[in-house]
Amino acid sequence: MGGEGGLVATRFARGCRCFGARSGGELAGYGWLSTQPEWIGEIQVELWPGPDEGYVWNCVTLEKHRRRGIFSALLLGLTAWGRAVGLRRLWIGSVAIPAEKAVRPAGFKPALDFASATVGDYHWLRVQPAGGAEPALVRAALEVLSVHPGAVLRSSQMRRH
Secondary structure, eight states, rough: OOGGGHHHHHHHHHOOOOEEEEEEEEEEEEEESSSEEEEETTTTTOOOOTTEEEEEEEEEGGGGGSSSSSHHHHHHHHHHHHTTTTEEEEEEOOHHHHHTTTGGTOOOOOEEEEEEEEEEEEEEEEEOOOOTOHHHHHHHHHHHTTTTTTEEEEEEOOOOO
């Protein structure tokens, strides 16, 4: 897990689960699933899943296995596991354009669009409902993220999780 390898024990200790995808007998990708609060570093917001909800994050396809459906298979496996253990909703954030093609087929629907930038000690964040998003889903997303539509500028908060 590269530079994040030292965080694995801490993640497991707080109840996170890691799922792996294999191809040709070797690890091809992995992703994390949490049912507890998690920091979303890209937008510098903490997500607090509700009861029977989870958050899928830090999904990586190892370079030599990219563009072969590993991420899609990983998401399908994660969502199937979530349903089997009684999770009624999974949240995921997507910032990698090629990978976004796998998100909807796995059952995820867009709720919010974000724009963000960090300059020096400041972080700018704009939140708006995704085009065509269901109003109830938008409300739920705003609640689990404790954000409001609009833009905000605040001190940057770098955290490792």
